[in-house]
Amino acid sequence: MFRINRMTDYAVVLLVDMARKRTVRSAQQIAAETGVPLPTVSKIMKTLTRDGLVTSVRGAGGGYALGREPGVITVADMIQAVEGPIALTSCVEEAEEECGIESLCPMHGHWTQVNTAVRGALATVSLADMAADQPMFGVPAQ
Amino acid sequence: MFRINRMTDYAVVLLVDMARKRTVRSAQQIAAETGVPLPTVSKIMKTLTRDGLVTSVRGAGGGYALGREPGVITVADMIQAVEGPIALTSCVEEAEEECGIESLCPMHGHWTQVNTAVRGALATVSLADMAADQPMFGVPAQ
DNA sequence: GCATTACGGACTAATTCGGTCCCTTTTTAA
């Protein structure tokens, strides 16, 4: 179906929530307010912290807050934080894996072209956009 | 990792091969020439035929050929043929599935925006582009 | 010191994906 996986979907939900309420809140609070199960929130927050999209405060009274301004976090950033580098085919990855014949493969250049286009498309929408309510109200979906 | 699945990757390989040799060839021949296992070629051809990307000729001497000009088949078409509609999240799909609250969900409009951008990016590259050899030689991969 | 909270990783269940195989239908040709 060519879709992002559910963890990434959740991650966006959590980040949107954090973009709206800009305070440090515990995973438990965030779980309660978004409806995402606590263990899942924890897991996602770990990876988002690793990438710097959110900052964490440990200890009692600690929690998570957004690491950067919502305007400079793109959908591409969010996807990459959870799923790793955006690479439509294995031959576009950094580590060349199985392909091996990169420099000779006639398709390689084309795939990187497609990949760049997709990455660009994903970078056009920011977290700030996602957090705004209903800006495209009434606009048909395609 | 946000990638197309292997079947789609194969499908592109097969379509590129067909775009180069524009004759009707059996699945067996195509399998032999591309190195993709025969049962897999058959399976992929079935789905590509269903979408009209290739035309089939049944019976002895039959086989498959490209259904349209390579210039008017886009990467988006190829992905959709194998993986179904391009929908990054379940709430963007035709059948609304689990979400249900589409008209109220504040994220729905944003996801369709992202989705449209990605679909557009995938539509910028055609099968003709993919079949051309090494047009971007030397251009850094981004 | 104790309660609270993040951190890191291991682990299991569930789902999806890749691949194979079967039988049926259509067509050509001997």
Add this chain to the structure above:
DNA sequence: TTAAAAAGGGACCGAATTAGTCCGTAATGC
């Protein structure tokens, strides 16, 4: 008329991912 060649449709299983849970550890505030 029969046999061979080929696509069509679907069932099926094993493998690989993914989702989700749980554990112990480390840090911090009261």
